[in-house]
Amino acid sequence: MRNMNKKISLVVIRRLPRYYRYLGELLxxxxxxxxxxxxxxxxxxxxxxxxxxxxxxGGFGQQGYGYNVEELYYEIGTILGLRNGYKTIIAGAGYLGHALANYAGFEKRGFKTIGIFDSDPAKIGGQAGGVTIYNVADMGDFLKENPADIGILAVPKMSTKAVVDEMVKGGIKGLLNFSYVDLDVPDDVVVENVHLSDSLMTLSYLVREKKKMSKDGGGL
Amino acid sequence: MRNMNKKISLVVIRRLPRYYRYLGELLxxxxxxxxxxxxxxxxxxxxxxxxxxxxxxGGFGQQGYGYNVEELYYEIGTILGLRNGYKTIIAGAGYLGHALANYAGFEKRGFKTIGIFDSDPAKIGGQAGGVTIYNVADMGDFLKENPADIGILAVPKMSTKAVVDEMVKGGIKGLLNFSYVDLDVPDDVVVENVHLSDSLMTLSYLVREKKKMSKDGGGL
DNA sequence: TAGATTGTTAATCGATTAACAATC
DNA sequence: TAGATTGTTAATCGATTAACAATC
Known part of the structure; x- marks a missing residue:
C-alpha cells in the first residue's frame, strides 16, 4: 500500500492490460x-x-510464494477501472461501429455500450450488437438523459470534429479514436488513439527490414 | 546519407507514420x-x-531553410516501404474484416488487398470493399498462385492459430493482429498487434485518474 | 553578408535490468 | 529451519532534450 502519490508512467499502464490478459488465461x-x-x-x-x-x-505478492493468480487478476482489473461500470457510446454505425458493438471483449471487461449514433436514416432505429442506433443529431439530448463516460469514434474523418465537440459537451471523459485525425480536446478529457494505418505502415517498415536482413548476412 | 548500419529504434519508427500524416496535411x-x-x-x-x-x-533538411514538405513526405513514405506495392490478404469477413476491406486509408498508402477469406458459406463468393471473399480452406492454394506480403487477422480467437500457421506457410512476412491472443511466429515474420480491448482498458485507467484528479486538488 | 535552421554532440532524464536483503 | 521469491535499491541502458558549431 505504497504509492498514493508518485505519478505512474504511461508505459507501465500500457503493460497492465497484457498482464491482465495472461492472468485471465492462467485463471x-x-x-x-x-x-x-x-x-x-x-x-x-x-x-x-x-x-x-x-x-x-502495491505489494500483491508474497515472498517465497509468488502471486495468487486470482487475486492479482482482480487487483489489476480494479486498477484499470474495470469495476467502475463505465458506460460507452459509439459514434458511427458503419462496419467498424458494428464490429465494435458486437465485440464481446468490451462487455466482458465491464464496459456497457448504451447507444450507437449515425446520420444515415436507413440505419437509425436499427440495432447493432443488441444496441439501438440513434440519430447522431440527438446525441446531445441522449447524453443528458443517459450520461456516458467513454465515446468511441468510428466515423469518417470529416465528421470527427463535430462529433467530438458534441461528446465533450455531453460530459464524455474519454475518447477511443479510430479516426485518422488527431483530436483537440479540453484538459479534462483523455484520448486513446487507434490509428490502423499507422500500425500498417509500421508493419510495412518492419517487413521491409526483415526482408533486407534475410537477403544480406541473414546467417547470423 | 549516414546510417546504413546502426539499428534504428522502434520508438522512432512508430513516430514516422504520424510525421507522414502531418506532412500529408501540409501538402x-x-x-x-x-x-x-x-x-x-x-x-x-x-x-x-x-x-x-x-x-x-539521412539529412533531408537544409540549414537556414528547413525541410521541403513534398520531398520529406516522399522520403518518409519510402522509408516506411509504401512504394513496395505490398499485397495484403484479410482473414475474416465479419464486420471488422469488412471495415478493413473498405478502409480507403490502406489502398491510399500503397497496400493492395488481393483476397479475403472466411469459412462461412454464405459469405464465400461474395465481396467486401470490391475484393472477393474466398473459402479460408483454399487460402494456402491461393497464396501459392498469388503471393502476398501482409496478412490481416480479423478472425475469432479460436481460429487464429490455424490461420496464422497457414499464412506463414504461404509466405506471409507480416501480420496485423486484431485478435485477442498474442501470436507465436517464426523469426522471419513480424507482428504488429492492435488489441482493441487493451486500448479500451488503458483509456479506462486514464479516465479514472482524470476523475480522481479533478476531485481532489484539481485547481492547479 | 547576416539570419535562420539544420545536423550532431553532449547533458539530462526516464525506463529497464541486476542484485540482494527482507521475509514468507 | 532452509528455500524461494518478493519488494526495493542501485547500476545500466536507452531515449529525449539542450546546445551549438556548421552551413545554406
Whole structure:
C-alpha cells in the first residue's frame, strides 16, 4: 500500500492490460499461483519488470510464494477501472461501429455500450450488437438523459470534429479514436488513439527490414 | 546519407507514420517548406526530437531553410516501404474484416488487398470493399498462385492459430493482429498487434485518474 | 553578408535490468 | 529451519532534450 502519490508512467499502464490478459488465461487453466519468473517466461519480459510494474500499485505478492493468480487478476482489473461500470457510446454505425458493438471483449471487461449514433436514416432505429442506433443529431439530448463516460469514434474523418465537440459537451471523459485525425480536446478529457494505418505502415517498415536482413548476412 | 548500419529504434519508427500524416496535411494545404520548430508546435513534440528522428535516415533538411514538405513526405513514405506495392490478404469477413476491406486509408498508402477469406458459406463468393471473399480452406492454394506480403487477422480467437500457421506457410512476412491472443511466429515474420480491448482498458485507467484528479486538488 | 535552421554532440532524464536483503 | 521469491535499491541502458558549431 505504497504509492498514493508518485505519478505512474504511461508505459507501465500500457503493460497492465497484457498482464491482465495472461492472468485471465492462467485463471482459465485453473492455475492458482505464479512467480514473476514463470510469468516472465510466458510473456517474454523480465521478471524484474513485472515486479517493478506491480509494485507501483502495491505489494500483491508474497515472498517465497509468488502471486495468487486470482487475486492479482482482480487487483489489476480494479486498477484499470474495470469495476467502475463505465458506460460507452459509439459514434458511427458503419462496419467498424458494428464490429465494435458486437465485440464481446468490451462487455466482458465491464464496459456497457448504451447507444450507437449515425446520420444515415436507413440505419437509425436499427440495432447493432443488441444496441439501438440513434440519430447522431440527438446525441446531445441522449447524453443528458443517459450520461456516458467513454465515446468511441468510428466515423469518417470529416465528421470527427463535430462529433467530438458534441461528446465533450455531453460530459464524455474519454475518447477511443479510430479516426485518422488527431483530436483537440479540453484538459479534462483523455484520448486513446487507434490509428490502423499507422500500425500498417509500421508493419510495412518492419517487413521491409526483415526482408533486407534475410537477403544480406541473414546467417547470423 | 549516414546510417546504413546502426539499428534504428522502434520508438522512432512508430513516430514516422504520424510525421507522414502531418506532412500529408501540409501538402494538402499547399505548404512548401516547414522547419522542425513549426512542425514541432503543430505536433506537440520537441523540434529536437523531429530532427533526431529524421537524421536516423539521412539529412533531408537544409540549414537556414528547413525541410521541403513534398520531398520529406516522399522520403518518409519510402522509408516506411509504401512504394513496395505490398499485397495484403484479410482473414475474416465479419464486420471488422469488412471495415478493413473498405478502409480507403490502406489502398491510399500503397497496400493492395488481393483476397479475403472466411469459412462461412454464405459469405464465400461474395465481396467486401470490391475484393472477393474466398473459402479460408483454399487460402494456402491461393497464396501459392498469388503471393502476398501482409496478412490481416480479423478472425475469432479460436481460429487464429490455424490461420496464422497457414499464412506463414504461404509466405506471409507480416501480420496485423486484431485478435485477442498474442501470436507465436517464426523469426522471419513480424507482428504488429492492435488489441482493441487493451486500448479500451488503458483509456479506462486514464479516465479514472482524470476523475480522481479533478476531485481532489484539481485547481492547479 | 547576416539570419535562420539544420545536423550532431553532449547533458539530462526516464525506463529497464541486476542484485540482494527482507521475509514468507 | 532452509528455500524461494518478493519488494526495493542501485547500476545500466536507452531515449529525449539542450546546445551549438556548421552551413545554406
Amino acid at each position: 482459465n487453466q485453473n492455475i492458482k499461483r505464479i512467480s514473476s519468473k514463470e510469468l516472465s517466461e510466458k510473456m517474454n519480459v523480465t521478471a524484474s519488470q513485472i515486479r517493478q510494474d506491480l509494485n507501483c500499485f | 494538402n494545404q499547399n505548404i512548401k517548406r516547414i522547419s522542425s520548430k513549426e512542425l514541432s508546435e503543430k505536433m506537440n513534440v520537441t523540434a529536437s526530437q523531429i530532427r533526431q528522428d529524421l537524421n536516423c535516415f
